[in-house]
Amino acid sequence: MSTPLTDIAVDPGAGPESESVAIAARTPLELFWRRLRQDRVAFAGLVFVVLLILMAIFAPLLVKLFGIPGPNTQNAQALDDFGTPTGPSSVHLMGVDQLGRDVFSRVIYGSRVSLEAALLSTFFAVTLGTIVGMVAGFYRGWIDTVLSRTLDVMLGFPSLLLGIGLASACSFGNGCLGGLIKPGLTVVIVVIALAAFPYIARIVRGQVLSLREKEFIEASRSLGASDLRTIFREILPNLVAPIIVYSTLIIPQNILFEASLSFLGVGVQPPTSSWGQMIGDASGNFGEVWWYMLFPGVALVLTVLAFNLIGDGLQDALDPKGDR
């Protein structure tokens, strides 16, 4: 309760009688932004993630700027006479891998895969989870029973195994489902989305169960609104905050999931670089070639940490009871 009054900007000298612009209340968005700004740790995470996204978008430009070779350029001269890669030097800031490819360049390009897989799969998981959760919570009854038990089954399913299975089953020819799921990034995204959406669906369902008993839902029905309208215009706006918080918390999980799949070799296909795949490649000889594992590892840890910090910060900032 340090500075509760900063939430409302009061125009001095304007009493209740001049009601027109007496009190300029902050919109929820402004409030939220102020709170997030004050949370330095979360803000640092946000800055890191913004930089990371810029890095992923401008990867080719960045590589050119640093004057380093592209991610797939093999430089035989960077390997010593026995074919062992050389470590960090002025030419290759983070050293090279077994094929003489620049690790720095590959880490930069690897951020593209990590972010793409994590953000897209989170988007699909949130969309699917929100719809399933809203339908189950709003209609209750047998619809809820069927959906909830299906979610339970999906939660009990080992998703890593599903990923490995799907990847190997779909890695021939045109892939599965008539070419819809092809090996590589698509499989990764589908698997992660399938693994993550039941959690979101459960959270959304719980929220909807309590929201649907509110009188404004009854009011909407008494006005003659259709179910669809009630769900999307009355219930969904109230779900935005929990969905945003939960999404930022599952993004790091999904980044790690993508790394695990790529580590196991069922993720993105070579020569595309991905942090998990680089760590996997390096696991054979990291005793000598430590840099090949260290740098993608550090990138992974920092990214996951940054997203987690943002998630925690958002949770505090969006909590109406918090007074930060």
Next chain:
Amino acid sequence: MTADRQTPLIEVRDLVKHFPIRSGFLDRGKGGVVHAVDGVSFDVMQGETLGLVGESGCGKSTTARLITRLLDPTSGSIRFDGRDIAQLSRKELKPLRRDMQMIFQDPYSSLNPRKTVGSIISEPFLIHGMEKDDAKRRKLVEELMDQVGLNPEHYNRRPHEFSGGQRQRIGVARAIALKPKVVVADEPVSALDVSIQAQILNLLRELQRDLGLTIIFIAHDLSVVRHMCDRIAVMYLGKIVELADADALYGHPRHPYTGALLSSVPVPDPVLARERKQTVLGGDVPSPANPPKACRFHTRCPKAVDGTCDVDEPQLEVKEGGNIAACHFPLADAEVAAAVPTSEV
């Protein structure tokens, strides 16, 4: 209030709503039913305000939700403007919703916290596809806000920026947006400060006069009801026990339950209060899952006679003074004068 109060706008006959009691997974279907509303009949005349009073759990809110068809009746009929709406489907009901609106009890829960006032009051127009032009609709909404005593400049504010009374005004504006014939107000002031209650009540009366509204007014506060209503129905355990003009009901209640309710109204004069013989009801309201046989009030009634009241169910009949009451032994004027502070006999 010039509309003729002779033609019934709503005719409710033998309305019944039973809620099944949900039991566990294994013994499903064995649970009984809650007799929330059990054979209620009354008319609502054009332009009048009908009060519906009773303790919590007596079925008054359920009755309101049956009339507005937010709940499906178990049996019985509801004729609205000559048409039975009790069994209509949701689709068939939609056009009727324009004529029948509801004001809710809790202004903190009945307004979506994520929407602006403007969009809350615009919602009825959007749902019914009226006034598609944004600018015109906004003008209509601002006029409505003005009409219910809100500052139209607050169009873009959210409910949490308003006080309870102002929020209830938003709820009223939403209810009258489509110019309905009937407004069902479910305890519209019981969540408000006493000082604010009068403002909202006066607003409702004003709107009733200006728009020729018919109002079904539900409350448990008897002084509020007297201020508002032309006729009053008293409910007990899912049934109407007495129905009379407001003055007749307060002046000479005939049902012992009405008498006990009125007797509990506090008297401001301590001398009078000391002289008064207050009727205090013993016990609790029996469970509506298993209501008493015959007269439902006989377990708590000071006048109950064994062998009559617990065997023979009294029907609603015209009693002395024009009150309609369901009782074998209605209160006599002397009893009323002794116990009821509002008595005029």
